[in-house]
Structures are given as C-alpha cells and as structure tokens.
Amino acid sequence: MTHQDTDHGTAPALACADAGAALFHRIVAGAHDGIVVQDMDARIEWVNPACERLYGWTLADMHGRKPQEFVLPPEVRPTAEDIARFRYDPDSALFRRYQLGRHIRRDGSTFWNQQGFALIASGPDPRDRRVVITCRDVTDQVSTEMALRQVQVDLRHAAHHDDLTGLANRKRLAEHLDAPDIRAEIARGRLGVLVIDIDKFKDINDTLGHGAGDRTLAHVAHALARVAGPRDLACRTGGDEFLLVCALPDGAAALDARAGEVLCALGQPLMWRDQTIRIGASIGACAAGDGATTGEEMIQCADAALYDAKARGRGRMIHYTANLGRAQRARQTLARDLREAVSHDQFTIHLQPQLSLADGRICGCEALIRWNHPQRGLLAPAAFLDAADGLGLLADIDYRSMTMALDALRALDEAGYPDLTMSINVSAAILADVNYPGLLDWALQSRGLNPGRICIEVLETTILDGSGADVMSAVARLKRLGVRVALDDFGTGYAGLSHMASFEVDAIKLDRSMIARLEQDPRNRVIVRAIIRLCGLLRMSVVAEGVETEAQRAMLRRANCPVIQGYGLARPMPLDALIGWLRTRAAAPGPGPANTPTATARPVPAPGRAR
Known part of the structure; x- marks a missing residue:
C-alpha cells in the first residue's frame, strides 16, 4: 500500500471521527439531565447547559472549581482543607451506585439531586482519566416518597396508639412484651406490671357528661406519662383501664x-368547667417471678390483684399473691360453669312456704333459684348470683326462674x-327490660x-344503685299488669322508710337480720312493731323472713305481722x-310442725293491701 493510499484512507476516518464527536457533543448538550466532567481531583472541566440551568451557575463560573465548595448547603459542607484534599478513588463504590443528596442553587434554594458517577479513560495514562457525573432534580419524587413514608409512620402510630390519650394500645403492648429484650428482662425478674382502673368512672360520665369523661381519661394518661420511666410503657387497654409496664433494674421492690x-x-384534682373532679384509682400489681413467666401471665395476675383491690374498697394497690391466683382461677371456673349452666338449663327452684299468722x-x-352443679351439687344463690351479674347472665337466670315458678x-x-300465691325474685337487670x-x-x-296471685320481689338495695327512676317505672308497669310488688330485704338499705313512700308497693319483706335480733334487742322489737303498724296504715302487707324460733313467731303474732316464712316453718324444698309437706300438714290430727296451726288446702286470701 502506498503512502498516497494511506492518506486517502485516513481522511475519511478523521472526518467520521469529527462527525461522531460533533454528534456526541450535540447529544450531551441537548440532554435534559445535567452532565459534569471532572478530573480526578474533582475540578470541573465542563458542564452541559442542563447542568447550568440546574445550578444557576455558568460553565465559566464553575470551571476549575470543586463542586463541594458551592453546591453543598453550609451546614453539611466539608472544611476547606477537606475539600482541597479530596481526590477520587478509582476503586470506590461511588462508581457502582446512585447518590442522593440535598444541594443548593445559586439563588439559595435547595433541591434533591440524584447523581450517577462514571469513570472513563481517554488514554493509557492515569492522568487521562475523567469522572462524568449525571445530575437530576428529583425533589418532587423525594417529597412524594417522604410524604408516603410519613403516612406510613402516622398509620403505624395510629395502629399502635390510642386516639384519645396517645398512649400505647393493646397491639403495641403485645409487641412490646414479645420483644426479645423484654422477655429477657422478665426472665431476670426485672419487669413489673401495674393495671390501673379509674374508680367510679361511670359516675363521672353520667353526672358531668362524656366530655368530662374524656378529659378525665386524658388527665390519667398525662399522669402516667409523667410517672413512666424512659424504659417503661404506658398503655390504655380499654375504657377506663390503663396499664404501666415498668422496668425494674433494682428488683421488684421498686414496683x-x-x-x-x-x-x-x-390524686391531683382536675378542673372541668368550674367543677372539681377528684380521680381515684385501684391498682393491681405483679412483678415478674410472682407466679408469672410471660408478659400475658403478668397482666392476668395483675388483673386478679386489681379485682381484689376493688373488692376491698378501691383507692388502693394490691400485689398479686398465690392466694389471689387461686381465687382468680376459681372465678374463671365459676364463669365457665355458669355459661354452661345457662346453655344447658341446669337451674331449678325450691319453694319455701309462707304462713298467715x-x-x-x-x-x-x-x-x-338453685343451681344443680354437675360436680358441686345443689348451690344456693349466694354462690353464683354475683358472678352471674358480672357476666351479664342474671336476666337469663331470672327469666328461667320466672318460668319454673x-x-x-x-x-x-x-x-x-x-x-x-307465688313470690318471684327479680334483679335490676330484668326490671330494666321493657x-x-x-x-x-x-x-x-x-x-x-x-x-x-303473683308477687314480684324487688331488692331494696336495687333502688340504691342509682336506678330508682327506672325501678319506679318498672314497678308501675307490673302493677298495671295486675301483679303485686314487694320490697325485699327491707331494712338492709339506708333509706328504707323513704322507699315505702316513694314506691307503690303492696308489701315489704322484713330482712332476716331484723328478725334475728327480736329476742335480744328491745329497740329492734320497737322498730319492727312500728314498721308493721306503719305498713298497716299504708294498707301494705308485711312478710317476716328468717323466722326460726317459736319466740320470734310469738312476738310477730303479737305485733300483728300478717305473714312469716323461715326455717322455723319449713326450709325451701322441691x-x-x-x-x-302440704298434704302431711292437712292430714295431721294436731298442731303442725314447730307448733304451728294446721294448714289445709282451703282457699286463703293472698297477702296484699287491706280492703
């Protein structure tokens, strides 16, 4: 090949190279992303127009400078010495991933810049290496992502915290107790639980309104937050019940x-619309190791202690003990058996006769009512009615008792x-049913x-529970039906005589505690005679319960008590x-049991208002 041939072939190649460079320059210059070319010392050699628009600086302003000097906000900008020492490391991970940073423009505004770094070589000499950086303003995308993350944070907070008080909720509590470090603290006996219940919270809601109730809950939450240590967790677990998980680095005594x-x-009073609300609380406490090995067991034990604190009069703290644990298990067993009894109809009635003196x-x-318990045998009402009331089963039992009666x-x-006649006991739960x-x-x-022939017996203490108006309405409905109504256990409340005037009842039943004192207490005899005389003036009958001796019967007969019942006459029986028993009395040739006159099946007027 001749030199001429060589020259002839080289010219087109150079022309093509020049054309390619020109095309590359036009592409780079027209790109929407900013492009920067730096040497290995990070000095700017060239930028495209998009980069000038991005930063607000011209190529002439930036040429020869390191970008750290002017694109980084002052609060994160390195020192002049650090900037001067900076040099690109060819092996750096910087060239293998995108970088996101907050940069500043010439006018002082900031934006989020997504940068990609590429290392290129224009020759074999290391000095021929250049760093090409692409820049893109991703502020909108970052703002959107940050907003989404904040929404996620807010949703997570809402899912784990109570809306009203801001305290942790049950879900957050469960996660906290299941955390490995908390389980370890429980195993070491360095964790305790306080279950806190606001005393008589319902009264606050009923008398001052739900606004006052909400303010009370917030007040309690604020108090717990103040008391809680940095490693404690304060929770609202529902209604007026709160819980504090306490870190106990020095042992259970700190609980x-x-x-x-x-x-x-x-104990600090709360002011609500010129009203002073005094907040009391009952607390059940359990420390790890007190019969509990998990967070859930600790809460159950603290609940048992809380139950005992409320039963002892509220306003106090009770520690969980083994005895409390046995009592709690007995309550749980009773609750389970009661539900079974209602669903499988395990109740029956016994009938106690009443004698006209x-x-x-x-x-x-x-x-x-009696409960035919499969294991424990026949149970009297005192063994289960309170538990049935707490479980919401009392109305079901009352209806069953009514049907059997x-x-x-x-x-x-x-x-x-x-x-x-037939006397049937009813609870407040059934009276509230329209x-x-x-x-x-x-x-x-x-x-x-x-x-x-039916007498519905209403406990005097039912009236004292704050539902007097409801009871009066229920009594009025029953009387319109034609049944009689008696005030049961008269004398156990605090205002028995006033109830005689307030309620249109047909009879009262003197409580057995009053009858038991007849023989020993002269003042009590005067009171009983006065009540019987007063009821006569009010055209009301009287039934004396719990008559057990002939002396009591004689005193009541002299006081003109109309009707008696009790073990001295007969025990309740199927x-x-x-x-x-009735047939035996009718057939007896002489006085009936316990020296009572003989009873027959001859019709007898039912006790009621005198005509």
Whole structure:
C-alpha cells in the first residue's frame, strides 16, 4: 500500500471521527439531565447547559472549581482543607451506585439531586482519566416518597396508639412484651406490671357528661406519662383501664414505689368547667417471678390483684399473691360453669312456704333459684348470683326462674292448692327490660294463672344503685299488669322508710337480720312493731323472713305481722316435696310442725293491701 493510499484512507476516518464527536457533543448538550466532567481531583472541566440551568451557575463560573465548595448547603459542607484534599478513588463504590443528596442553587434554594458517577479513560495514562457525573432534580419524587413514608409512620402510630390519650394500645403492648429484650428482662425478674382502673368512672360520665369523661381519661394518661420511666410503657387497654409496664433494674421492690407515684399523680384534682373532679384509682400489681413467666401471665395476675383491690374498697394497690391466683382461677371456673349452666338449663327452684299468722294457714310460697352443679351439687344463690351479674347472665337466670315458678304454681293448682300465691325474685337487670311485663303477662295467660296471685320481689338495695327512676317505672308497669310488688330485704338499705313512700308497693319483706335480733334487742322489737303498724296504715302487707324460733313467731303474732316464712316453718324444698309437706300438714290430727296451726288446702286470701 502506498503512502498516497494511506492518506486517502485516513481522511475519511478523521472526518467520521469529527462527525461522531460533533454528534456526541450535540447529544450531551441537548440532554435534559445535567452532565459534569471532572478530573480526578474533582475540578470541573465542563458542564452541559442542563447542568447550568440546574445550578444557576455558568460553565465559566464553575470551571476549575470543586463542586463541594458551592453546591453543598453550609451546614453539611466539608472544611476547606477537606475539600482541597479530596481526590477520587478509582476503586470506590461511588462508581457502582446512585447518590442522593440535598444541594443548593445559586439563588439559595435547595433541591434533591440524584447523581450517577462514571469513570472513563481517554488514554493509557492515569492522568487521562475523567469522572462524568449525571445530575437530576428529583425533589418532587423525594417529597412524594417522604410524604408516603410519613403516612406510613402516622398509620403505624395510629395502629399502635390510642386516639384519645396517645398512649400505647393493646397491639403495641403485645409487641412490646414479645420483644426479645423484654422477655429477657422478665426472665431476670426485672419487669413489673401495674393495671390501673379509674374508680367510679361511670359516675363521672353520667353526672358531668362524656366530655368530662374524656378529659378525665386524658388527665390519667398525662399522669402516667409523667410517672413512666424512659424504659417503661404506658398503655390504655380499654375504657377506663390503663396499664404501666415498668422496668425494674433494682428488683421488684421498686414496683411499690412506682404504684405510689401513680396514685399520688392521680390524686391531683382536675378542673372541668368550674367543677372539681377528684380521680381515684385501684391498682393491681405483679412483678415478674410472682407466679408469672410471660408478659400475658403478668397482666392476668395483675388483673386478679386489681379485682381484689376493688373488692376491698378501691383507692388502693394490691400485689398479686398465690392466694389471689387461686381465687382468680376459681372465678374463671365459676364463669365457665355458669355459661354452661345457662346453655344447658341446669337451674331449678325450691319453694319455701309462707304462713298467715292470723288463721294459721299456708297462704303462698317463695320461689328460690338453685343451681344443680354437675360436680358441686345443689348451690344456693349466694354462690353464683354475683358472678352471674358480672357476666351479664342474671336476666337469663331470672327469666328461667320466672318460668319454673309459674310452672310450679300451675302444678300446685292441679294438686289441689289453687289459691296459693307465688313470690318471684327479680334483679335490676330484668326490671330494666321493657319487654319483661309483656313476657310475664303472656306466661301467665298461657298457664291460665291470675296475675293477682303473683308477687314480684324487688331488692331494696336495687333502688340504691342509682336506678330508682327506672325501678319506679318498672314497678308501675307490673302493677298495671295486675301483679303485686314487694320490697325485699327491707331494712338492709339506708333509706328504707323513704322507699315505702316513694314506691307503690303492696308489701315489704322484713330482712332476716331484723328478725334475728327480736329476742335480744328491745329497740329492734320497737322498730319492727312500728314498721308493721306503719305498713298497716299504708294498707301494705308485711312478710317476716328468717323466722326460726317459736319466740320470734310469738312476738310477730303479737305485733300483728300478717305473714312469716323461715326455717322455723319449713326450709325451701322441691315442688314434689312441698306438695307432700302440704298434704302431711292437712292430714295431721294436731298442731303442725314447730307448733304451728294446721294448714289445709282451703282457699286463703293472698297477702296484699287491706280492703
């Protein structure tokens, strides 16, 4: 090949190279992303127009300078010495990933800059290396992502915290107790739980309104937050119940001090619309190792202690003990068995006769609920009614008792005793049911029973529970139905005489505690005689409960008490036994049991208002 041939071939190649460079220059210059070319010391050699628009600086302004001098905000800008020492490391991970940073423009505004770094070589000499940087303003994308992250943070906070108080909720509590470090603290016996319940919170809501109730909850939350240590967790677990998980680095003794701090903080009065709200609280406490090996077990134990604190009069802290644990398990077993009893109809009634002292005849009986427990045998109401009330089962039991009592009265009719009355005990739960009078009416009609033979007994203490107006309304509905109403356990409340004037009742039942003192307490005899005389003036009957001795019976007869019942006459018994007892008395040739006059099946007027 000749030199001429070589020259002839080289010219087109150079022309193509020049054309390629020109095309590359136009592409780079027209790119939307900023492009910067630096040497290995990070000095700027060239920028494209997009980069000039991005920063607000011209190529002439930037040429020969290191970008750290003017693109980084002052608060994160390195020192002049560090900038001068900077040089690119060819092996740096910088060239293998994007970088995101906050940069500043010439006008002082900031933006988020996404940068990519590439190392290129224009020749074999290391000095021929250049760094090419692409720059893109991603402020909108970053702002959107940050907003989404904040939404996620807010949602997570909402999912783990109570809206009203801002304290941790049950979900956050469960996560906290399941954390490995917390489980380790429990194992070392360095964790405690306080379960806090606001005393009589319902009264605050009912008397001052839900606004005051919410403010009270917030006040308690604020107090707990003040008391809580840096490693504690304060929670609202529902309603008016709060919980404090306490770190106890010095052992369980510190739990008492923390509970005292809580009670002290809650003792500060709260002002609400010129009203002073004094907040009391009951606290159940459990430290790790007190029979509990997990967070959930600690809460259960603290709940048992709280139950005991409230039972002892509230406003105090009780530590969990083994005895409390046994009592809690007994309550849990009773609750389970009660639900089973309601669903499997394990209840029955026993009937206790009532004697008319005026003529010595059996005039009626009281239906008393019993539970045929599969393991424990026949249980009296005192063993289960309070628990049934707490479980919301009392109304179900009352309805079952009503049905069995009316069936028993119908059976007594068929056995030849058509004029006996039946007294049925009812709770506040059933009185609050507006459907109760209608259901009772239907039950009476379906059995062909006269409503006047039924006496509904309402506990005097039911009135003192703050539902007096509701009880009065219920009594009025029952009386319109034609049944009689008696005030039961009269004398156990604080304002028994006032109830006689407030309620349109047909009879009162003197509590057995008053009858038991008749023989030993002269003042009590005067009170009983006065009540009987007053009831006579008010055209009300009186039934004396718990009559056990002949002396008590004689005193009541002299006081003109209309009706008695008690062990001195007969114990409560099943229906079949009552029918047999009635027939035995009717057939007896002389005085009946316990020196009572003989009873027969002859019709006897039911105790009620005198005509």
